[in-house]
Amino acid sequence: MTSPFIHPATTSALYRDGSRLAARTSALHQAKIRGRPVADVIAGIATAHLPHPHQAIVADLGCGRGTSSRILAAHLRPRGLLAIDSSQAMLTTARARLTDTATAVIYIRADFHRLPFGDGVCDLVVAAFCLYHAPDPRPVIAEIARVLAPAGIAILVTKSADSYRTLDYLVAAAGLDTRATGRPSLYQTAHSGNLEALTAPILPVIGVEHEEHRFAFTGPDHVAAYLATTPKYELPPAMAADPDAIAAALRTQIADGPVTTTSTVTYVIAGKGSFP
Numbered sequence: 001m002t003s004p005f006i007h008p009a010t011t012s013a014l015y016r017d018g019s020r021l022a023a024r025t026s027a028l029h030q031a032k033i034r035g036r037p038v039a040d041v042i043a044g045i046a047t048a049h050l051p052h053p054h055q056a057i058v059a060d061l062g063c064g065r066g067t068s069s070r071i072l073a074a075h076l077r078p079r080g081l082l083a084i085d086s087s088q089a090m091l092t093t094a095r096a097r098l099t100d101t102a103t104a105v106i107y108i109r110a111d112f113h114r115l116p117f118g119d120g121v122c123d124l125v126v127a128a129f130c131l132y133h134a135p136d137p138r139p140v141i142a143e144i145a146r147v148l149a150p151a152g153i154a155i156l157v158t159k160s161a162d163s164y165r166t167l168d169y170l171v172a173a174a175g176l177d178t179r180a181t182g183r184p185s186l187y188q189t190a191h192s193g194n195l196e197a198l199t200a201p202i203l204p205v206i207g208v209e210h211e212e213h214r215f216a217f218t219g220p221d222h223v224a225a226y227l228a229t230t231p232k233y234e235l236p237p238a239m240a241a242d243p244d245a246i247a248a249a250l251r252t253q254i255a256d257g258p259v260t261t262t263s264t265v266t267y268v269i270a271g272k273g274s275f276p
């Protein structure tokens with residue numbers, strides 16, 4: 001079985017407009033009780049590794065709603081920021097959220113397998129929570145290596161394959177998807193356990209950081225708000241996008257108390273090694 005995250009039809013439905021990703025991000029954000037904001041960590045790593053951030057050309061691959069792009073623009077104030085995504089709707093959302101920056105931002109609709117710029121033009125390439133949309137992330141990492149300047153760095157970010165595992169058991173126990181615990185991880189192709197090994201033969205790895213994030217959903221309604229946005233499970237069609245129906249099914253299994261779960265976020269920092 002393969003992850004729905006690598007099926008083009010599922011992925012384009014997920015990112016057809018910004019609302020589903022925004023709802024998913026919001027449900028997770030409200031539940032988070034431990035873990036640094038990912039965009040801030042990325043900006044911190046970039047600042048530590050780039051000798052002249054203000055002169056840098058930065059590419060944010062799979063920029064989505066522009067969460068990392070915004071923080072990178074604010075913290076690094078780079079010479080230019082290339083916000084790249086295959087979804088026009090995501091680029092439109094990112095553009096609307098990046099109004100208060102002095103950085104020149106160029107929004108480019110492109111597939112990260114074929115970046116529409118020349119060799120060695122980027123000082124920093126960020127690929128956060130998107131490489132697992134590639135059936136094989138290695139060609140994408142090779143493309144990142146191609147566009148990186150000799151002293152440039154790449155920051156690749158993903159989650160652990162067992163992210164939000166508690167929810168699998170809950171979904172199965174509530175009868176929402178009796179095979180939930182056997183469904184493939186959404187992060188199957190690029191996760192905390194394989195991203196360093198995928199990267200190293202293509203782009204030398206400078207460092208790896210893992211951080212466990214903890215989540216406490218307030219109760220069935222909060223869990224349901226998240227479940228209605230994830231393609232991981234095969235929920236009954238009438239329920240799939242109906243948080244109230246999902247919550248009612250969950251109430252048969254859990255009381256109105258918190259549901260805790262975890263996800264490890266992994267940052268792989270890589271570069272060609274020609275540092276000044």
Ligand SMILES: C[S@@+](CC[C@H](N)C(=O)[O-])C[C@H]1O[C@@H](n2cnc3c(N)ncnc32)[C@H](O)[C@@H]1O
Pocket residue numbers: 011015061062063064065066067068084085086087090110111112113127128129130133134
């Ligand atoms: C979960 S969002 C990540 C958003 C953002 N990087 C962040 O950290 O908040 C994944 C993004 O990857 C984009 N994406 C998926 N496949 C892609 C591809 N082949 N080329 C470029 N972008 C892609 C999706 O459209 C989506 O906006």
